[in-house]
Amino acid sequence: MMNDVASVKPGGYFMYDSTKKLHAEYIRPDINYLGIPLMQMCNENYSDPRQRQLFKNIIYVGALSALLDIEFNVFEDLLAEQFKGKEKLIPSNIKALNLGIDYVKANFTYPLDIRVERRNLIGDSIMIDGNSACGLGAVYAGATVAAWYPITPSTSVVEAFSSYADEFRTDKITGKRNVAIVQAEDELAAIGMVIGANWNGARSFTATSGPGLSLMNEFLGLAYFAEVPAVLIDVQRTGPSTGMPTRTQQSDILEAAYASHGDTKHILLFPATPKECFDQTVDAFDLAEELQTPVIMLTDLDLGMNDHVSPPFQWDDNREYKRGKVLNAEMLEKMNRFGRYLDVDNDGIAYRTYPGTHPSKGSFFTRGTSRDEYAAYTEDGAAYKRNVDRLIKKWNTAKNMVPPPQLYQEKNQHKYGMFFFGTSQYAAEEAMDLLKEKKIGVDSIRIKAFPFNQTVEDFINSHEKVFVIEQNRDAQMKSLLMIEMGANPEKLISVLNYDGMPITADNIMNQISAHLSSAPKEAVAAI
Numbered sequence: 001m002m003n004d005v006a007s008v009k010p011g012g013y014f015m016y017d018s019t020k021k022l023h024a025e026y027i028r029p030d031i032n033y034l035g036i037p038l039m040q041m042c043n044e045n046y047s048d049p050r051q052r053q054l055f056k057n058i059i060y061v062g063a064l065s066a067l068l069d070i071e072f073n074v075f076e077d078l079l080a081e082q083f084k085g086k087e088k089l090i091p092s093n094i095k096a097l098n099l100g101i102d103y104v105k106a107n108f109t110y111p112l113d114i115r116v117e118r119r120n121l122i123g124d125s126i127m128i129d130g131n132s133a134c135g136l137g138a139v140y141a142g143a144t145v146a147a148w149y150p151i152t153p154s155t156s157v158v159e160a161f162s163s164y165a166d167e168f169r170t171d172k173i174t175g176k177r178n179v180a181i182v183q184a185e186d187e188l189a190a191i192g193m194v195i196g197a198n199w200n201g202a203r204s205f206t207a208t209s210g211p212g213l214s215l216m217n218e219f220l221g222l223a224y225f226a227e228v229p230a231v232l233i234d235v236q237r238t239g240p241s242t243g244m245p246t247r248t249q250q251s252d253i254l255e256a257a258y259a260s261h262g263d264t265k266h267i268l269l270f271p272a273t274p275k276e277c278f279d280q281t282v283d284a285f286d287l288a289e290e291l292q293t294p295v296i297m298l299t300d301l302d303l304g305m306n307d308h309v310s311p312p313f314q315w316d317d318n319r320e321y322k323r324g325k326v327l328n329a330e331m332l333e334k335m336n337r338f339g340r341y342l343d344v345d346n347d348g349i350a351y352r353t354y355p356g357t358h359p360s361k362g363s364f365f366t367r368g369t370s371r372d373e374y375a376a377y378t379e380d381g382a383a384y385k386r387n388v389d390r391l392i393k394k395w396n397t398a399k400n401m402v403p404p405p406q407l408y409q410e411k412n413q414h415k416y417g418m419f420f421f422g423t424s425q426y427a428a429e430e431a432m433d434l435l436k437e438k439k440i441g442v443d444s445i446r447i448k449a450f451p452f453n454q455t456v457e458d459f460i461n462s463h464e465k466v467f468v469i470e471q472n473r474d475a476q477m478k479s480l481l482m483i484e485m486g487a488n489p490e491k492l493i494s495v496l497n498y499d500g501m502p503i504t505a506d507n508i509m510n511q512i513s514a515h516l517s518s519a520p521k522e523a524v525a526a527i
Contacts, residue, residue, distance in 0.1 A: 001026055013112065015064070017056075034108065036063050041099055055096040062100025069111035071118065072097070126312050130303035131207075133274040134233050135160025136313070137281025138205055139168050142321050143231075145204035147182040147193035149212060152245040153301040154235035157207035187212035191219045191232065198229045199366055201354035203285050203321075205231035210239045210252045213259065213296075220294050221260025224391075226366040227341070227350065229288035229324075232296045233281070235304040238500045247500025248301035250422055251472035256296045257450060257480060263388060265395050267402060268450040269297040272425040274310040277303065280448075283403065286322040291398055292352060300471070302502045303423045325351040332361040340375040341387060348394030395451060402449035405456055408432070409443050417463035418444040418512075421477065423502060424469045430505035435512065442467070442512075452484060460487050467512055473498040 001016075002025070008014050010030040016022060018035030027033075038059050042052040065075065075097055083089045104110050134157045138146070148158045158181065165179045180197075184190035190206045197204035208216065213234050223230045236252045238244040256268055269284055271277045280297055288295040325345075332338060332353065338361050341350045353362035367375055370384045378384075408429075420428040425446055432444060445459045460466055460481065470477045475494040481487040495511045497503035 005031075013114070015060075015067075034067070036060070036100070036103055041103065045095075045099060051092070055092070058093055058096035059100040059103075062097035063104045064100070065097070066101045066104035066110050067108065067112050068114060068116040070116045072101075122309060124312055125309050127307050128274045128310055129156075129305055129307050130271070130274050130277040130299050131156040131235065131305060132160040133277035133310075133313070134207070134281045134297070134299070134304075135162075136164050137278040138231075138285075139164045140278075140315055141203060141282040141285040143203045143205055143285065144169075144178065145180045145182075145194070145197040145202045146206065147184050147190040147197070147204065148206045148208065149184050149187045149190050151187075151209050151212050153237055153305045154207040154209045154212070154233065156305065157233050157235065187215040188219060191216040191223075191230070194230050194232075195219055195223045195228050198223075198288070199355070203229075203231075203289075205233065205285070207233040207235065209235050209237050209245075210255070211242070213252055213255055217259045217261075220266065221262060221264055222368040223294045224260065224264045224266065225262075226368045227292040227352070228366060229285075229292055230294040231281075231284045231288050232294060234296055234298050236298060236300040238498075244500045246301070248303075248423070248502055249471050249498060249500065250298070250300055250424070251474075251476065251498070252298060253470075253472070253476040253480060256298060259294075259296075265391075265451070267291065267293060267295040267398060269295065269403065270421040270448055270450075271297065271299055271303070272422050272446070272448075274303070274308050275313060276448075278313045280403065287398075287401060290322050290324040290401065291349060291394060292324060293394075298422065300423055325349055327351050327353045327357070327362065329358045332358040335361065337374065338362055339373045341371065341390070342373045343390050343393070346393075347397045348390050348392070349397060350390075399451045399453045402451065402453070404453060405448060405459075406446040407455070407459070408445070412443045412459070412462045414441045414443050415464045416442045417459060417466040418442045418469065419447070419459070419466050419477075419481075420444070420469040421447045422471075424471060424508075427503050427505045427508055428469055431508035431512070434505055434509040438509075438513070440512070440516065450480065450484075452481070457485055460485065460491070463491070465491055465493055467493050467495050467515075469495040469503065469508060471497050471503050 005014060005026050005028060008031045013032045013034055015034040015036065017038040019037045019039040022035065038056045041059055042056050046052045046055055061075070065072065076094070079090050079093050131154070138161050146158050146161050162181050165177055169179050170177045182193055184193060187208055194204045194206045216232070234252055234256060236249055238247045238249040239251055257266055258264055259266055267287060269280045271280045277299060284295040284297050340352065343350060367377065369377055370379055371387070372378050372383045418428060428444065432442065435442060443463065445456065447456060468475065468478045468481065473496065475496060478492045478494055481492060482489055493515055495508055497507055
């Protein structure tokens with residue numbers, strides 16, 4: 001409770017259960033206390049122990065509604081929606097709400113000077129969580145196979161996919177659902193099934209969190225080296241080990257970027273909103289097949305499990321899936337010899353076939369071992385080097401295929417820049433406004449994908465210092481910038497948050513302000 005009391009701003013309100021007297025150490029002279037005997041009221045009005053615990057929260061909501069002047073019919077509508085089909089539970093909840101309201105009316109001057117006012121500002125916006133958006137995106141992307149092992153906070157991605165498949169992927173005549181959803185025995189088996197399904201021509205994906213991603217490393221390396229498409233949605237939580245499964249973080253960046261032993265690089269996507277979860281899930285399947293490689297989308301618990309107000313999702317019925325360089329039987333028939341790992345177009349991306357396309361030509365197997373351009377096993381060093389060099393050429397091709405970054409200015413105007421990604425977006429944007437009020441100007445960029453393209457490199461190079469905002473302890477994104485772009489570590493200033501709660505604008509502003517206050521005065525004046 002001490003942390004709760006400390007979190008209240010001067011002049012604010014602290015609402016608590018006054019069944020027992022509040023200890024003196026929790027008393028602050030600069031805040032207002034609202035004591036409501038919640039447990040006592042439950043004991044007096046409910047005999048069932050479980051109901052006493054459950055309805056304590058509802059009494060609290062009722063009291064809050066009176067204090068903040070929230071319309072009562074809002075709660076009636078919510079209860080009707082929540083308990084649809086279980087209407088007998090509604091009256092007892094209404095009773096609990098009224099207990100809280102009546103207590104406030106009898107004991108406080110209400111409403112407070114803080115009000116909740118109905119305003120019609122959301123227009124056609126929807127409310128949805130990122131995991132549901134990913135599940136729906138997978139349906140629209142044409143995914144027909146999902147294999148996963150349940151883990152917080154990603155389980156609801158596949159649950160949403162299953163639910164939406166019932167609605168959109170069920171044959172109206174036969175009643176059969178034309179998707180396969182498999183709960184595997186572990187994460188390694190799950191990603192193995194996904195790779196196998198993609199190799200056979202299906203669009204397949206899995207969802208996991210950090211511990212599961214660790215277990216998938218071996219097969220991710222296989223998919224990278226054998227060049228098999230795969231989509232993985234990683235809903236990040238705090239780590240390492242079990243960490244805090246119900247708290248958020250951006251701490252799987254390096255693990256995802258270089259998953260597996262040996263030299264590997266994986267495409268990463270960083271959605272910031274539910275709409276981007278939907279859009280980038282669809283894009284992930286296209287990119288995976290075009291580039292013939294795993295694509296890992298890094299969301300987090302905050303985005304994945306919490307409801308967010310979002311613009312409605314849009315879909316173009318004329319959109320065609322990008323299956324990449326796939327040879328059909330007619331194309332194979334015209335060829336003397338098919339080279340599965342030949343770089344025909346000088347972009348690092350080879351041509352592939354689906355199993356069974358041609359009775360004698362085409363690749364019916366995939367090698368995770370060293371091979372030559374015709375998929376024949378070899379331990380010849382020169383052939384191995386040609387292959388991994390081609391993979392780097394493909395990586396460079398990918399830089400112009402992944403979603404481009406968002407720049408917040410047409411032209412860089414300041415010596416300091418701000419770099420962020422994923423769910424740091426809204427806090428960073430608010431921090432820009434707070435810094436502007438302090439007469440501190442920064443240029444800003446939000447990346448949406450890895451590998452970094454030329455725009456990212458130009459942004460880093462055009463600023464004397466760049467604040468890199470990320471939600472982990474070890475500055476993983478900063479490390480990625482240094483590794484991949486050779487960025488000067490003296491130029492990159494970390495703004496970090498890793499307590500498991502979403503980063504805030506105040507946090508960002510305070511860290512940047514603290515750095516500027518310690519910088520030479522002439523440097524600050526030049527910003």
